[in-house]
Amino acid sequence: MGKLIKGVSKNARFFICDTKDLVQEAMDIHSCSATGISILGRVLTAAGMMGKDLKSESDSLTIRINGDGPAGTIITTANMNGEVKGYMSNPQVDTEEHDTGQIQIGKAVGNGTMYVIKDMGLKDPFSGLVQLQTGEIGDDLAYYFYTSEQIPSVVALGVKVNQDYKISCAGGFIIQLLPGAENEFIDRLEEKLKAIRPVTELFEGGFDIYRIAKLLYEDMGSDVEGKLIEDYEILEESELSYKCDCSKERYLRGLITLGRKEIEQILEEDGGKMEVECHFCMKKYEFTKEDFDGIDF
Structure with a gap:
């Protein structure tokens, strides 16, 4: 199971999730390499958060990435109940630099396209298409939100694999500006995101999703006396799970x-x-x- 919170403030809304167990299950099912699960885990995490924005239990959301890199095609599907599933053409792809241990996500994904398909029971599903910008998944989804849905967004995703090929931590967050967001908030958010550590390092440092929300909103607004405030409200606390509905x-x-x-x-x-x-x-x-x-x- 994974854990997710969904919240809102005056200037933005956010999704934050911990998907360690969910990503581990995906890794076990597909026998992924460290590179493979670093990619698939990121897309599953993003789909889980985006699925929580659907309006009906019968709706579904699919992210499909067609890259020309060795990872091949990556597909994940999610619904509003927090159920996600996915697969990739080459789960054993390996672009890890063995001297440094760094995994080259963009190199594995390559150039290509990202589709986001929302099936909401209408005659034709909504489909958005963008060209991959970096292949790093988070950057590409932020680009999708901005160009296809006109929503300025920050997407942070991460998966950390131990030396024994077990998931150490996985998760991410999405922050989306609301219409009329104040310039001061936007400026402070940009500075905050430059300063904070990657999401996997936050989890490894003992942060949970609630502490990450607090971190993101600390020092993010100001009242007439100059005291920094930005109140936020958690609207939903729920679980994410890897679940296939085949029969x-x-x-x-x-x-x-x-x-x-x-x-x-x-x-x-x-x-x-x-x-x-x-x-x-x-x-x-x-x-x-x-x-x-x-x-x-």
Whole structure:
């Protein structure tokens, strides 16, 4: 499970989350390298926060990154209940500099595009598309918010992997300016973000998501006497979890679209059975001729 808080102040709203356990589960499912989980974990963390902004339980949000780097395609999906899932083409990608231990996220992702798709039950889902700016995920999402949704935003994401290939910490925050945000607040926010440590270092230093919220808002406004204040309110405290909603019935509906002739051919070639594997959770489903009996193609 991960933990998330969502809050607001006079000038901005924010999402802050700790996704250590969620990212560890993703790493275990996909057998990721340190580079792979550093990328996938960042996108899962971002999707979890963005999913909390959906309006209905039936809505979903998908982030798809198509880069030309060795990581390949990265896809994550989330909903407002805090359920996220994801996968990447090459979870074993390795761009770690072994002398320094630094992971080159941008090098692994490469150049390409980022899609953000919101399915809200309408005829056509909302889809935003931007060119990747750095491949570092956080910078690219901030660029997406500014260009596609016209919301000036700060996106900080991080994943730290131990030497024993366990997740030491993971999480992030999104701060989005509200319409009419005061220039003083914007200036102070810019200075604050230059001064604070990366989010993984904050977690390693003992900060939790509540202390990070306090840190972000310390010294961020002023009253008529010059005393620095910026009150904020936490609107929601919730959990994030890695959860896949796949099922044999869902895959059966997908296979039916192949048509009876092609299904019978596949079954004959594969010894009377066919197997499909879920990209998100790696669960396998087996189908035989009996599964398709009585179905009107």
